[in-house]
Amino acid sequence: MIARIRKELEALGDRPVQWRRWMHQHPELSFHEEGTAAFVASVLKAEGLIVREGLARHPDRPAGTGLIALVTGSRSPSERCFALRADMDALPIPEVGKAGYCSLHPGVMHACGHDAHTAMVLAAGLALHRMREAWSGTVMLVFQPGEEKEPGGASLLVKEGALTDPAPTGILGQHVTPELASGKLGFRSGPFMAAADELHLPVRGRGGHAAKRAELVDPTPIAARLLPVLYEAAERAKPAGEPMVMSFGRFLAQGATNIVPDEARLDGTLRTFNEELRAMLHDLLPRVCTGVAKDMGGEAVLRIVKGSPVVKNDPALTARMRDVAVQLVGADNVVDMDIRMGAEDFAYYTHVMPGCFFRLGTGNPAKPGTQSGLHTAAFDIDEEAMTLGAAMMMAGALNELQ
Secondary structure (H helix, E strand, O other): OHHHHHHHHHHOOOHHHHHHHHHHHOOOOOOOOHHHHHHHHHHHHHOOOOEEEEEOOEOOEOOOOEEEEEEEOOOOOOOOEEEEEEEOOOEOOOOOOOOOOOOOOOOOEOOOOHHHHHHHHHHHHHHHHHOHHHOOOEEEEEEEOOOOOOOOHHHHHHHHOOOOOOOOOOEEEEEEEEEEEOOOEEEOOEEEEOEEEEEEEEEEOEOEEHHHHHHOEOHHHHHHHHHHHHHHHHHHHOOOOOOEEEEEEEEEOOOEOOEEOOEEEEEEEEEEOOHHHHHHHHHHHHHHHHHHHHHOOOEEOOEEEEOOOOEEEOHHHHHHHHHHHHHHHOHHHEEEOOOEOOOOOOHHHHOOOOEEEEEEEEEOOOOOOOOOOOOOOOOOOOHHHHHHHHHHHHHHHHHHHO
């Protein structure tokens, strides 16, 4: 079967790379993937596949940009179903470089590889359809919006029941990884990626003319004081050795040289693997903020937006996928991954069905940008790795449908 998979992918030629480059040039932010969804649907429909559109309806974007297609094998009747997932959204980052396929949308780029994820699942779907006489069952192709933004497109698809007709026995997802060499596949059983929550902290005081500071309550030093206090409180709360990250990426106080603002803002993230610790911090941190601000004459109400849970790779499914990977690339090119404090809304699938989320190596020192980190302006991938990513998705699905 591996030989047939490779043959069908080879027959697609450079189409997957061209799909990826079109999406790379036309990136769209979370829940605004109308053009991407239409492009994906057109490729699938041209192959004769039926597509369910308008899925993953966000409260602010009721049209829905998610879609699902079913590829059915014809070798013999089977009710088994397995899902392959791709995410489609881009990031608000101005792109640098990439002659020939740089983003045409100023300030927006595919800096996390979702264009490649989508192109690889498209390739897998078309190749599976073209070899449908060789296998039985159904492969569900899931093209999901909004991975980068809460509430997460995966959570909306699960809530809508989009993955219940038919119900997959499991789901496979992947992520391009610049720190992993092109040609390698990475796996981890059990908890793999962290739960992620958003932290939004307005700090209110009483602003006015900077020359009358004695009459004011300046929110800026209150916010500055809160940073080390919050970091220390979180570190003290967690058990020794327990992985946890809290970071604040934005500190905003929009006054002027002679104006003390009424409000300063802190915005950040909390990453955990332990649900008990997560709940404890959700209780502790707002109380710390309130107390510190009150002592300094101000007010601070921490709002925590609960995000994706932990990605839990099913041990049995992950072991089988690792075996498939060894068949594809050999044991020397299959590596064990450490836990990652990054978050992934693929987690929502892993809490309702067995799931496996693996890493596809796309770093190549001979190709500019392919070793640049995720979410950076110079990010790119070694496109030669896409054939392996598509093959792994195909082989993994067929292995589960046997």
